[in-house]
Amino acid sequence: MLASINRNFLGVGLACMWLAIAPATAVAQTTIDRGSAREAQAMVDRAIALYDAEGLLAFRTISQEPEPDFRDRDLYVFVFDQAGFMAAHALFPQFVGVNSVNSRDIEGKMYVREMIERASETGVWVDYVFLDPMLGEPAPKSAWVVWHEGFLFACGIYAGEIGI
Known part of the structure; x- marks a missing residue:
């Protein structure tokens, strides 16, 4: 049961990190692609x-x-x-x-x-x-x-x- 909770917590944590990083990556990519x-x-x-x-x-x-x-x-x-x-x-x-x-x-x-x-x-x-x-x-x-x-x-x- 504890392992299941830890996996869920890890999954939610990774999803939150991705949501925080993805917009910054998109902005950086746009900046890099522009002259x-x-x-x-x-x-x-x-x-x-x-x-x-x-x-x-x-x-x-x-x-x-x-x-x-x-x-x-x-x-x-x-x-x-x-x-x-x-x-x-x-x-x-x-x-x-x-x-x-x-x-x-x-x-x-x-x-x-x-x-x-x-x-x-x-x-x-x-x-x-x-x-x-x-x-x-x-x-x-x-x-x-x-x-x-x-x-x-x-x-x-x-x-x-x-x-x-």
């Missing part, structure tokens, strides 16, 4: 370096190659020209050639126009809402955008990393 602001900035730097080395051919590489240099977890590079036409997109290559200057997020923000207006050669963060590839639903996003030789190079992170 960081620093990684997004580095990804933009790599895209610019490729453009400097290959010119316009770099956009084909960014859009068509499953390159971890330009697409990793929820991070992906995208490039616009000065008029808002998509020159490259590592996650959604079907957007290449589309003019997105008047695109609005689900809150009505003209985020591409804001990127074009605010971007600089040293880079700036632009906040908006966009489809999170890990959740499959819209989520707050902040994109690091840099002007370089007439193109806007960008990579965004999803909520949390820099206070969005």
